[in-house]
Amino acid sequence: MTERPNGGGRRQKPGPGARPTRSRRSQGKPRQDVAPKTPPADARRTAVAALVRIDTEGAYANLVLPGVLARSGLPERDRAFVTQLVYGTTRLRRACDWFVDRFTHGELDPEVRAALRMGVFQLRFLGTPPHAAVSATVAVVPRRARGLVNAVLRRVSEADDAWPSDAVRLSYPDWIADSLTRDLGADRAAGALEAMNGAASVSERADGYIQDEASQWVADTVGAGPGDRVLDLCAAPGGKATALAGTGAWVVAGDLRPARAGLIAANAARLGAQRLETPGDPGGSVSVMVADGTHPPFAPRSFDRVLVDAPCSGLGSLRRRADARWRIDENAPARLAEIQTRLLDSAADLVVPGGSLIYSVCTLTSEETIGVAGRFAASHPDWAAMEVPGSPWEPWGSGAILLPQAAGTDGMALFVWRAP
Numbered sequence: 001m002t003e004r005p006n007g008g009g010r011r012q013k014p015g016p017g018a019r020p021t022r023s024r025r026s027q028g029k030p031r032q033d034v035a036p037k038t039p040p041a042d043a044r045r046t047a048v049a050a051l052v053r054i055d056t057e058g059a060y061a062n063l064v065l066p067g068v069l070a071r072s073g074l075p076e077r078d079r080a081f082v083t084q085l086v087y088g089t090t091r092l093r094r095a096c097d098w099f100v101d102r103f104t105h106g107e108l109d110p111e112v113r114a115a116l117r118m119g120v121f122q123l124r125f126l127g128t129p130p131h132a133a134v135s136a137t138v139a140v141v142p143r144r145a146r147g148l149v150n151a152v153l154r155r156v157s158e159a160d161d162a163w164p165s166d167a168v169r170l171s172y173p174d175w176i177a178d179s180l181t182r183d184l185g186a187d188r189a190a191g192a193l194e195a196m197n198g199a200a201s202v203s204e205r206a207d208g209y210i211q212d213e214a215s216q217w218v219a220d221t222v223g224a225g226p227g228d229r230v231l232d233l234c235a236a237p238g239g240k241a242t243a244l245a246g247t248g249a250w251v252v253a254g255d256l257r258p259a260r261a262g263l264i265a266a267n268a269a270r271l272g273a274q275r276l277e278t279p280g281d282p283g284g285s286v287s288v289m290v291a292d293g294t295h296p297p298f299a300p301r302s303f304d305r306v307l308v309d310a311p312c313s314g315l316g317s318l319r320r321r322a323d324a325r326w327r328i329d330e331n332a333p334a335r336l337a338e339i340q341t342r343l344l345d346s347a348a349d350l351v352v353p354g355g356s357l358i359y360s361v362c363t364l365t366s367e368e369t370i371g372v373a374g375r376f377a378a379s380h381p382d383w384a385a386m387e388v389p390g391s392p393w394e395p396w397g398s399g400a401i402l403l404p405q406a407a408g409t410d411g412m413a414l415f416v417w418r419a420p
Helices: 041-056 062-072 076-091 095-104 110-126 132-139 143-158 166-170 174-184 186-196 215-223 237-245 259-270 332-346 370-379
Strands: 228-234 250-255 285-290 303-309 351-360 392-396 399-402 411-416
Touching: 041 062, 076 095, 076 110, 076 392, 076 399, 095 110, 095 143, 095 166, 095 351, 095 370, 110 132, 110 143, 132 143, 166 174, 166 186, 174 186, 174 351, 186 228, 186 303, 186 411, 215 370, 228 237, 237 250, 237 285, 250 259, 259 285, 303 332, 303 411, 332 351, 332 370, 370 411
Parallel strands: 228 250, 228 303, 250 285, 303 351
Antiparallel strands: 351 411, 392 399, 399 411
């Protein structure tokens, strides 16, 4: 679970496309889908409008794009292309800016910079033919800027790839690239960063809920069954809580913010899992509460299983959150590790003897994973670490880590303990 809004548990579907053409010039670049044909300029104009809002207003890509598309009047195929342009250009913003800034001087109008970034994305990462990418991009900028955009994009199409660093090439802030390289090792970090530059896959559960497979595997690891009392302490938007209810368990799902608790209730109601009654309910239900997970309103030893899918930096789920890499600050892992530790300490008091406590985060930093788990183990020496999933998960301290490149999923870390 990350620090930012999401689409209520439902993903933006990635645009269709073929595998990218890999010319000598493009070796080593982030992989992107290739648009099958060049849609009309209106698709690009719509993409530029969304990119400007993301850049100048701080709008979230996954929140602004649906509204922009709804107002566009574009057919479905062109909407998919707009989604591809907006998400891809946003992810690769630093790499695109490196090309743009080589051939421009001074401040650029936000609309012009957005169009140039989009043009670079098509030329260098989508493999769009130069004549198509340049002419179509020039057509969507104000007349006064068309000569500049034409000249810059033509130079970009002929430029070499003398990247100043891997962080620029892969389009991440230096601190993210440095942190993951330190924590995972150079090869695994490079693979993770490369993998998270691709479009997110779509996985639909049997009940119709769209959820990344890594999150589904976390819910499976909880091991809930019919009649079990399960607490999902940080549950929004409700994907794991509804999956747990699907096992026949009685699930309490909480979140600190009322709006996010509302997302849980909406998803539970849509899937037929919501209940408003008290713990006398039959299993297979979700009861929603608004509560501070560091001070949960329950008696000690109230639950057979407690899941802490904690707020985290989200550095394992950057594939689906196109703009997140530009929003997360360098101090976030340390700040969040403190919250995660407090959540685990509070959750431990709620587990029955012999019950289980499950900790998961969709990030890859040592500080938020083995660091937090190590603190918990030190302060709860009587708790036993339990078995965690095998391949494609890898051992990670007393738990396991799932790298984004291992199975095309979010990156995730998972730890399980049994109460004394």
